Amino acid sequence: MKKRDKKKHMNIKNYHIRPVETRDRSRIEEIIRSSGNFNDEEIRVALELVDEALGKGEESGYIIKVLEVTGASPPVLGYVCYGPTPLTQGVYDLYWIAVDASAQGKGFGRHLIAYVEEDVRRRGGRMLLIETSSQDSYAGTTRFYEKNGYKEIARVRNFYRIGDDKLILSKDLIKPI
Secondary structure: OOHHHHHHHHHHHOEEEEEOOHHHHHHHHHHHHHHOOOOHHHHHHHHHHHHHHHHHHHHHOOEEEEEEEOOOOOOEEEEEEEEEOOOOOOEEEEEEEEEOHHHOOOOHHHHHHHHHHHHHHHOOOOEEEEEEEOOHHHHHHHHHHHHOOOEEEEEEEEEEEOOEEEEEEEEEOOOOO
């Protein structure tokens, strides 16, 4: 095993995923900004969801978890926001998932999404939906979702702005009967 691979492997073993706490808010903002994909308005919306979850807990409709790595500085390297889709049975939306730019490519995003899928199953969920942009800057994000078993099920042309389609991806979390 190469030295770099060993370090990468060690980081993966020394993490845990926990509920968001008030002290995590500024770090979540840093993580979102570090990705370079989101504009100020999108960042504001992401933080509004964090504030909703911190204020109301799961009654807000948002479940937010952070990925914390033992020995890392800062220790919180990723976060995820998801929740049940209103007026559905067992469908959940993945609203946000982000890993600090300095920690991308080490498997943390994969661990976050696997955590969400297992938690959704535990809650009786059957499907996870994701909406994302078709812009080239999101190509890596779309590949990440596809590598994790998500399929594009719809495309709304020019949704966000002219030339920026909304992609809707889905993954069935239980096997159909």
